[in-house]
Each structure stands twice: as structure tokens, then as C-alpha cells.
Amino acid sequence: MRSCDIVSYGTGVQPAIATRTDAHLADGRDLFYYDPPGTQRVPPPDRRELPPQLDPGQARFDPRTGEWVIVATHRQTRLLLPAADSCPLCPSTPDNLTEVPASEYAVAVFANRFPALAGVGATPIEPDGTLLPVVPAVGRCEVICFDPRHDVRFVDLSVDQVRLVVDAWADRTAALSSRPDVVQVYCFENLGEEIGVTQRHPHGQIYAYPTVAPRTARMLRRAVDYRRAHGTNLFDDLVAIEVAAGERVVAANEAWVAFVPFAAKWPFEVHLYPRVRVPDLPSLGRAERESLSQIYIDVLRRFGGLFDSTPYVAAWHQAPRPGTEGFEESALHLELFTNRRSPTALKYPAGTEAGMDMFSNDVVPEEAAQRLRGLS
Amino acid sequence: MRSCDIVSYGTGVQPAIATRTDAHLADGRDLFYYDPPGTQRVPPPDRRELPPQLDPGQARFDPRTGEWVIVATHRQTRLLLPAADSCPLCPSTPDNLTEVPASEYAVAVFANRFPALAGVGATPIEPDGTLLPVVPAVGRCEVICFDPRHDVRFVDLSVDQVRLVVDAWADRTAALSSRPDVVQVYCFENLGEEIGVTQRHPHGQIYAYPTVAPRTARMLRRAVDYRRAHGTNLFDDLVAIEVAAGERVVAANEAWVAFVPFAAKWPFEVHLYPRVRVPDLPSLGRAERESLSQIYIDVLRRFGGLFDSTPYVAAWHQAPRPGTEGFEESALHLELFTNRRSPTALKYPAGTEAGMDMFSNDVVPEEAAQRLRGLS
Numbered sequence: 051m052r053s054c055d056i057v058s059y060g061t062g063v064q065p066a067i068a069t070r071t072d073a074h075l076a077d078g079r080d081l082f083y084y085d086p087p088g089t090q091r092v093p094p095p096d097r098r099e100l101p102p103q104l105d106p107g108q109a110r111f112d113p114r115t116g117e118w119v120i121v122a123t124h125r126q127t128r129l130l131l132p133a134a135d136s137c138p139l140c141p142s143t144p145d146n147l148t149e150v151p152a153s154e155y156a157v158a159v160f161a162n163r164f165p166a167l168a169g170v171g172a173t174p175i176e177p178d179g180t181l182l183p184v185v186p187a188v189g190r191c192e193v194i195c196f197d198p199r200h201d202v203r204f205v206d207l208s209v210d211q212v213r214l215v216v217d218a219w220a221d222r223t224a225a226l227s228s229r230p231d232v233v234q235v236y237c238f239e240n241l242g243e244e245i246g247v248t249q250r251h252p253h254g255q256i257y258a259y260p261t262v263a264p265r266t267a268r269m270l271r272r273a274v275d276y277r278r279a280h281g282t283n284l285f286d287d288l289v290a291i292e293v294a295a296g297e298r299v300v301a302a303n304e305a306w307v308a309f310v311p312f313a314a315k316w317p318f319e320v321h322l323y324p325r326v327r328v329p330d331l332p333s334l335g336r337a338e339r340e341s342l343s344q345i346y347i348d349v350l351r352r353f354g355g356l357f358d359s360t361p362y363v364a365a366w367h368q369a370p371r372p373g374t375e376g377f378e379e380s381a382l383h384l385e386l387f388t389n390r391r392s393p394t395a396l397k398y399p400a401g402t403e404a405g406m407d408m409f410s411n412d413v414v415p416e417e418a419a420q421r422l423r424g425l426s
Numbered sequence: 427m428r429s430c431d432i433v434s435y436g437t438g439v440q441p442a443i444a445t446r447t448d449a450h451l452a453d454g455r456d457l458f459y460y461d462p463p464g465t466q467r468v469p470p471p472d473r474r475e476l477p478p479q480l481d482p483g484q485a486r487f488d489p490r491t492g493e494w495v496i497v498a499t500h501r502q503t504r505l506l507l508p509a510a511d512s513c514p515l516c517p518s519t520p521d522n523l524t525e526v527p528a529s530e531y532a533v534a535v536f537a538n539r540f541p542a543l544a545g546v547g548a549t550p551i552e553p554d555g556t557l558l559p560v561v562p563a564v565g566r567c568e569v570i571c572f573d574p575r576h577d578v579r580f581v582d583l584s585v586d587q588v589r590l591v592v593d594a595w596a597d598r599t600a601a602l603s604s605r606p607d608v609v610q611v612y613c614f615e616n617l618g619e620e621i622g623v624t625q626r627h628p629h630g631q632i633y634a635y636p637t638v639a640p641r642t643a644r645m646l647r648r649a650v651d652y653r654r655a656h657g658t659n660l661f662d663d664l665v666a667i668e669v670a671a672g673e674r675v676v677a678a679n680e681a682w683v684a685f686v687p688f689a690a691k692w693p694f695e696v697h698l699y700p701r702v703r704v705p706d707l708p709s710l711g712r713a714e715r716e717s718l719s720q721i722y723i724d725v726l727r728r729f730g731g732l733f734d735s736t737p738y739v740a741a742w743h744q745a746p747r748p749g750t751e752g753f754e755e756s757a758l759h760l761e762l763f764t765n766r767r768s769p770t771a772l773k774y775p776a777g778t779e780a781g782m783d784m785f786s787n788d789v790v791p792e793e794a795a796q797r798l799r800g801l802s
Contacts, residue, residue, distance in 0.1 A: 110688055110689035110791075111689060112687070112688075112689035112691075113648065113652070113660060113664065114645045114648060114649075114660065114661070114664070115641070115644050115645060115648065116644065116648050117689075117783065117784070117785075118689070118784070119689040119690065119691050119784075119785045119786075119787055120778075120784065120785065120786040120787065121689075121690075121787050121790055121791070122786055122787070122788055166778070166786040181663060181664065181667060182667065182688045182689070184688075236777075236778070236781070236782055238777040238778075238781055239777070240774075240776045240777045245774055245776050246772065246773075246774025246776045247776075255777060257777075257778055257782075257784075259782075259784065263778075263782035263783065263784045264782065264783035264784060265491070265781070265782045265783040265784075266782065268491050268492065268783075269490045269491060272489065272490060272491065272492050273490075276489070284489060284490065285490070288489065288490070291558065311488070312486055312488075312558045312560075313486035313487060313488035313493075313494070313495040313497075313558070314495065314497075315488075315495050363776050363777055363780055363781055365777065365780075365781030365782065385781065387780070396622065397622075398616075398621055398622025399775060399780070400616045400621050400622045400623075400739050401612075401614040401615070401616045401631060401633075401739055401741065402496075402542070402612070402614070402633055402639075404739055404741075404763070404775070405612070405614055405641070405739055405741030405761065406612055406633075406635075406639035406640065406641045406642065406741065407493065407639065407640035407641040407644075408493070408494070408495075408496065408633075408635065408639045408640060408641075409493075409495045409496065410495075410496040410498055410542040411495055411496065411497050411498070412498055414497060415486075415497070
């Protein structure tokens with residue numbers, strides 16, 4: 051357990067961008083503290099008595115759709131919306147020993163106690179002979195605490211705090227990607243009870259998948275086809291079209307551009323791309339990370355201004371590991387969307403969406419962009 | 427406007443299975459009454475003054491996913507949960523002129539006043555040159571009222587009533603499928619405010635899509651690949667495996683089998699297949715429709731017994747029109763699922779599901795099947 055400065059981007063000699071201190075929880079799970087560069091932290095031990103980690107669930111293959119489904123049985127026991135004095139994500143106090151033993155932290159990441167994915171081993175691939183293959187749910191689910199304060203939201207963070215979160219995302223992506231049984235790393239945040247959040251403390255999640263996520267697989271297959279047909283990158287061309295059109299652009303700075311996608315599925319949806327395509331968060335240089343921290347907060351503020359309560363999913367799309375089909379075409383980007391369509395109504399992905407994956411959106415993307423542009 | 431007995435299944439001389447009476451609403455929309463065979467009905471005129479139908483929305487193509495999204499702007503004005511005395515789906519009374527002008531009906535189907543799909547014209551296909559194609563939202567959205575009573579649910583219907591609903595589904599599927607601009611017909615029911623239902627009156631919906639739904643396209647592509655690799659039909663083999671295994675079977679009769687799928691995405695999910703594969707509802711013979719009416723109610727009752735309130739989506743998967751890739755491999759089946767995972771908790775398709783299409787299910791399918799088998 052020691053603190054070390056991390057440099058997880060670019061090439062050549064770079065100044066450190068954060069300090070990581072590695073620790074473990076009472077049941078053996080990993081815990082990582084991220085602090086400003088140069089911080090020396092001595093992590094206190096976890097004084098709780100915890101039962102041993104449960105076996106991971108299963109990944110089951112649906113031969114009709116070609117998609118894996120994670121079957122995670124022990125997640126039903128998760129705590130729902132604990133009050134601040136028993137929050138498991140707050141720093142520990144003598145009266146509330148939490149998942150973070152330290153009495154303070156900046157950003158903390160730990161392996162989820164009730165993970166959907168927790169196994170170690172072979173990557174599930176579609177076997178030839180078996181129609182209904184099942185494998186242990188290989189991978190990792192981590193929780194990232196964005197702030198030690200219980201009652202803030204991501205949008206309340208300072209740009210420097212976001213900067214540290216970006217470094218933590220990038221560092222965990224790099225570390226998890228190096229596992230031989232991890233194929234793709236997914237950093238995301240769900241906000242709001244209306245979208246199913248069970249912990250109010252500001253936090254996100256990091257999933258290390260043992261396979262390419264279905265949505266990513268589809269997008270990369272199309273990007274490969276597009277390259278074959280047009281000789282260019284699908285995402286590059288899309289971003290160029292959106293920048294040139296301008297009518298769906300919500301915010302932009304020197305390194306990033308945020309727009310409502312032309313075929314938005316959700317009432318309010320914003321995609322955030324770096325102007326220069328990179329495969330993943332670790333590939334972002336210092337300047338790109340700094341301007342990301344600014345525009346990310348800017349876009350979240352606009353989202354927050356839409357309604358009294360704007361639940362959202364913020365989903366980071368990253369490349370799967372090198373060698374996967376379409377890796378070279380991958381484009382790091384954020385997809386941010388809300389299921390709120392009006393002050394009193396939510397969008398439910400029901401009959402046509404959940405049944406047929408055919409989305410119906412009640413808000414015109416250009417009007418959504420105009421509204422979001424007006425909120426700053 | 428006349429009543430005619432309909433025979434929309436099988437071949438050769440068949441006795442009529444329902445009577446349909448065609449009518450129109452004040453703004454020109456189609457209305458169909460379905461009654462027991464031989465009924466003579468004189469449909470009363472619609473005495474309301476209705477504004478003209480709005481232009482249809484758009485279908486927009488997402489070049490990253492290859493999926494069309496329906497952008498339907500005027501749906502924001504839909505009525506939310508009207509009380510019984512102003513319900514637009516009840517039979518009309520002097521004080522409440524509704525979408526069904528008759529003072530009584532058995533089953534009524536009419537074109538939705540606030541449709542996501544309403545255009546007539548060319549089928550949208552992915553153009554070669556344009557990255558962001560947009561076309562009018564061609565197709566049709568219909569509402570099917572299952573029962574004239576406001577305060578019943580589908581599960582309360584008699585087997586004879588369900589039988590009439592099945593005939594209406596089949597007849598509308600056949601009629602809409604014959605349109606040159608309709609590629610696939612989707613009959614479904616959403617139940618429960620927890621899944622977004624805005625009308626309490628027992629009703630379902632019928633969407634006539636101008637393209638193959640994304641989920642269907644994926645399944646049929648896999649079925650084509652499976653045929654190439656194994657020489658057999660994917661769905662036939664799946665049903666045979668489930669019947670042989672038995673542990674996920676929930677209910678069965680001479681013509682149908684209902685089981686929890688091996689890779690269920692939702693906490694409680696049941697798929698219902700005919701034992702002899704057919705492409706769509708119109709292809710079902712009289713005997714299959716009769717046993718369907720029985721097992722459908724049986725499965726809905728089991729679902730209803732899970733919780734005090736079990737919201738659900740009941741989604742009929744049917745073949746797209748002949749000539750579409752995979753048509754020969756298509757298998758009519760129902761996918762029924764709930765987003766309730768416990769008496770107090772819903773399943774939200776959030777971060778991993780909505781962001782990556784990678785589902786995580788907290789309930790083991792075999793345990794779900796055991797619970798459903800125990801409820802009858």
C-alpha cells in the first residue's frame with residue numbers, strides 16, 4: 051500500500067496527472083484512492099467484518115439475438131437509498147464504517163460488493179456446438195465515488211475535481227483493459243431515482259466486460275462497413291457533419307464538441323466527442339482532459355436546467371481491446387441522455403422500444419438542441 | 427359500412443371466426459368493430475368535431491447503429507390517465523363522446539389519434555449516399571380496445587373474449603401487411619403505470635412498421651446463419667431444447683408451450699411459442715387460436731400473481747413480409763416480461779442496459795420459472 055503518481059496517457063515524458071494509493075477492503079476487494087499529484091496517503095485498514103465475496107453470477111448467451119445476458123443473483127440484497135448517516139460511500143466515521151475506510155478522500159474507486167460481473171477466467175465466446183452456453187460472469191464491477199460529500203451531485207463538482215475523476219476513469223480503464231479476460235471497459239453514471247439509482251451519494255460505475263457490449267459490436271461492425279464503402283471513418287464524418295450543420299450543436303470548445311444526435315432515441319440526448327478521434331480515455335492527453343472537464347460540467351449543467359429533476363445516464367463509449375473487430379474505427383465518446391420528456395412525464399422504453407428496439411422519440415432533436423443551447 | 431364475417435387463416439373452406447364492421451371517425455381515421463360471427467352491426471356516426479389529422483413525424487436513420495428512430499413531435503399532447511367518465515376508449519355516451527362512437531362494443535380497433543407512425547409512401551431504406559437520411563414516418567399505429575369495461579384488465583377477459591382479440595390481431599396483421607409500404611406488423615400490450623401506460627382502459631397497440639424492427643432483423647440474421655451452420659431452424663431447436671429440459675417451462679397445452687428463456691433479460695420473462703412453427707398470427711388455424719386463448723390467460727394470471735402489481739409488456743413477434751431476409755426462418759411467438767423485480771423494486775434498464783444493450787438480470791431464470799409454475 052503506497053501512493054504512486056500515475057501517468058496513463060500519451061507518450062514520452064509527461065508530468066504526473068494524479069496520485070493513486072492502492073488498498074484492500076476487509077473481504078479482499080480492491081480499493082483505490084485518487085488524489086492530486088504528489089499526495090502521500092497512508093490508507094487506514096478496513097475495520098469491518100465482512101462475509102467472504104459471493105461467487106460471481108453467470109453470463110448466458112441468447113442464441114436468438116447473439117447477445118450475452120448477465121445473470122446476477124445476489125444483487126437483490128442491495129441497500130436501497132440509505133440515509134446519509136449510514137451511507138456506504140461516505141468516508142468512514144467511528145459510527146459508520148463504510149466502503150471507504152479513510153476519514154476523507156478526493157476520489158475513491160472500489161470493487162462492488164454486489165457485482166454483476168466478478169469472475170476471473172476465460173472470455174466467453176460463442177461456442178460452436180452448444181445452443182445455450184453459460185459461463186461464469188467474468189469481469190469486474192467497480193464503484194467510483196466522485197466526491198466525499200453525500201449531498202452533492204456530479205454537476206456540483208469543480209473543474210479540478212472532474213479532472214481527477216477523468217484521470218481515475220482513464221487509469222482504471224487502462225488497468226482493467228490489461229486483464230486477459232477483459233474485452234471492454236465501460237465507465238458510466240446513472241443519476242436519479244427515476245432511472246433506478248439506489249445510492250444518493252455521488253458515484254458512478256465501471257464495468258469490465260468479458261465480451262464486446264452488444265451496442266459497441268453493432269457500431270463497430272457498421273464503422274468497418276462504412277470504411278469499406280467510403281474509405282473514411284464513420285465517426286469522423288458524423289462529427290464533421292454535425293459541426294458543419296451546427297443546428298444540433300449544444301456546446302463546444304477547442305478539443306470537444308457536444309451535439310444532440312440526428313436520430314436521438316431519448317427526449318434529451320447529447321453526444322460528446324473529442325475533435326481528434328481517440329479510442330479510449332487513457333489516450334486523451336493533458337489538454338484534452340482539461341477541456342473535457344470544462345465541457346462535461348457545462349453539458350451537465352444544461353441538462354440539469356431542463357427540469358427540476360433531470361435523471362440521466364452518462365455512458366462512456368470506449369474501444370474494446372486491440373485486435374477486436376473494428377478496434378481501429380473506434381471513437382471515444384460520451385452518450386448522455388435522460389428519460390424525462392416533460393416536467394411531469396418520463397419516457398418509458400416499453401412496447402416498441404423494449405419489445406422491438408425501435409425507439410419513438412417525442413422531442414425533435416433540433417428543438418432539444420435549441421433548448422439546451424439556451425441553458426448555460 | 428357493413429358487417430362481414432372474416433376468415434383470415436388457413437386454407438380451404440373454413441367457418442367464419444369473427445365479424446368485422448368497418449367505420450370511420452370524424453377526422454377520417456379507420457375504425458373496426460370485431461364481434462362474434464354473424465353479428466349484424468350498424469355503426470353510428472362519430473358526432474365529434476375533430477381537427478384534421480396532423481402530419482406524420484419522421485423516421486431518422488442512425489448510421490452508427492443502423493437503426494431507424496421514429497421522431498413523433500405531436501405525441502407530447504396525449505392525455506394522461508383520464509378518469510373513467512372521460513375515457514376516450516370507453517363506448518360513447520351522450521356525455522362522453524369517445525373514439526368508439528357505438529354505445530357498446532366487443533373489440534374495437536382504430537387508428538391512433540396521436541400516432542408515432544402515420545405516413546403513406548415509400549419504405550425507408552438505407553440510402554447509399556446520405557449519412558443522415560430522413561423520411562416521413564410511414565406506417566400505422568392502431569389502438570385495440572380489448573373490452574368495453576373501463577376497469578378490467580386483459581387477464582380478466584373470458585377465453586371467448588381473448589379468442590375475439592386473437593382474431594382481431596390476425597385480421598389487422600393481414601390487412602396492414604398487404605400495404606406495400608408496411609414491412610412488419612407488431613401487436614403488443616403495455617400494462618401498468620410503472621411501465622408508462624397513459625390509458626387505464628384495457629387496450630393494446632398495433633404498429634405497422636415501414637422497416638424490419640431492429641430486434642427482428644437481428645434475430646432473423648442469426649436464424650439464417652444458424653440454418654447455414656446446422657441445417658435446421660433456430661427457433662424449432664430452441665423450443666425443442668426447452669421442452670426437453672423442462673426446468674424453465676411454465677405452462678403448456680396441446681398446441682403451445684410457455685417457458686422462461688435461458689438468457690432472460692428481465693426479472694420475469696416468458697416466451698410463448700406454438701408447437702408447430704408459423705410465421706404470424708394470421709397463419710394460426712382455429713385449433714391453435716383456441717388453445718392460444720387459454721394459455722395466454724393462464725400465463726397472464728401467473729404473471730399477475732407474482733406481485734400486487736405486475737406491470738408488463740406483451741410483445742408479439744411476427745415475420746416481416748415475404749421476401750425479407752430470414753422470412754422463411756421466422757417464428758411467431760410472444761415475449762412477455764415485467765420490469766418489476768421485487769414487491770418494492772423495479773428493474774430500470776439504465777447504465778449497462780440503455781447504454782450498452784448488455785442486460786443484467788437479478789433473477790435466475792430457473793427460479794423465475796419455478797415461481798411461475800407454482801402460481802395458477
